[in-house]
Amino acid sequence: MKLTWWKWLTIALLLYTVVGGMLTEVPRLAILNETIRNLYFHVPMWFGMILILLVSVIYSIKYLRNPLSRHDIIAHEAAKVGILFGVLGIITGMEWARFTWGEFWSNDPKQNGSAIGLLIYFAYLILRGSFQDHQQRARISAVYNIFAFAALIPLLFILPRLTDSLHPGNGGNPGFNAYDLDSRLRAVFYPAVLGWTLLGVWMVHLRTRLEVLKQRFYENA
Amino acid sequence: MKMHKWLLVLLLTWAAGFSGPAVAQTTSEATSTVEYSSQAPASSSIEMADMMRRDGKIYIVVAVLVSVLLGVLLYLISLDKKIGRLERELRQ
Known part of the structure; x- marks a missing residue:
């Protein structure tokens, strides 16, 4: 099979995540027990989402500086994949929360923040759909995308730290501590983040190519 | 796909930066954390x-x-x- 090297890297990292995530040693923590392994699947969804949405916002800025339809396509497709990761992050988080915090939704500031953030991004997709003119759609949604990303950062990373939160590393605590301090977790967690993010990049790559093909097809037809 | 390469380089340096010190810490942490492999239930109540x-x-x-x-x-x-x-x- 002929694949670019980073696609092979994606496959290798994801296989390592699943095998290593189930078989390596994890710290024995009260309440969490074996569910600490969700760290390799739930948290990378959010890391992946932020990084892919960062790609989206970079291409939105690039579009505003140089209005190529390719930039708009990448921004749009990256936003869609980012939203997919965010929805998966919310769902996996709710499942995990049900069995460790007791409820699917406990109005945790980080849960609420991520829900609001996703709603802002849903509005991006609706906004895009409401324009007839291609250039107008691309320009206005690029501007909106910048604001959406700027709103997401405080919602996920600043506001939850100002109040008490069930999430680790929040409620006055500095970044990663309790769980990530453990090097056994780190050995799988960082490759997992990279693997899942690359999977998202792969999806963006495919959808972008498909969209470019579609455009070129209609131009020729 | 220049952007992808850029992102990957960023991620790799970040991953390497965080995993590096983690390896160095293993020896010091091994003594302080509970042994996972120990089969006796008395050593770990969780x-x-x-x-x-x-x-x-x-x-x-x-x-x-x-x-x-x-x-x-x-x-x-x-x-x-x-x-x-x-x-x-x-x-x-």
Whole structure:
């Protein structure tokens, strides 16, 4: 099979995540027990989402500086994949929360923040759909995308730290501590983040190519 | 895809930066954390799926997960190939 090297890297990292995530040693923590392994699947969804949405916002800025339809396509497709990761992050988080915090939704500031953030991004997709003119759609949604990303950062990373939160590393605590301090977790967690993010990049790559093909097809037809 | 390379370089340096010190810490942490491999239940009161591991049933779970993952990835690869073929056709 002929694949670019980073696609092979994606496959290798994801296989390592699943095998290593189930078989390596994890710290024995009260309440969490074996569910600490969700760290390799739930948290990378959010890391992946932020990084892919960062790609989206970079291409939105690039579009505003140089209005190529390719930039708009990448921004749009990256936003869609980012939203997919965010929805998966919310769902996996709710499942995990049900069995460790007791409820699917406990109005945790980080849960609420991520829900609001996703709603802002849903509005991006609706906004895009409401324009007839291609250039107008691309320009206005690029501007909106910048604001959406700027709103997401405080919602996920600043506001939850100002109040008490069930999430680790929040409620006055500095970044990663309790769980990530453990090097056994780190050995799988960082490759997992990279693997899942690359999977998202792969999806963006495919959808972008498909969209470019579609455009070129209609131009020729 | 210049952007992808850029992102990857950023991620790799970040991963390397965080994993590096982690390796260095292993020796110092090994003494302070609870031993996982110890079979005696007295050494660790927190319940883990130790029995499942001893039975070897965890490997069944891993096999299922790897199969699902490989299936999804193969699907993605075939999609990649199909789009590549279309791109080549359109260029001609």
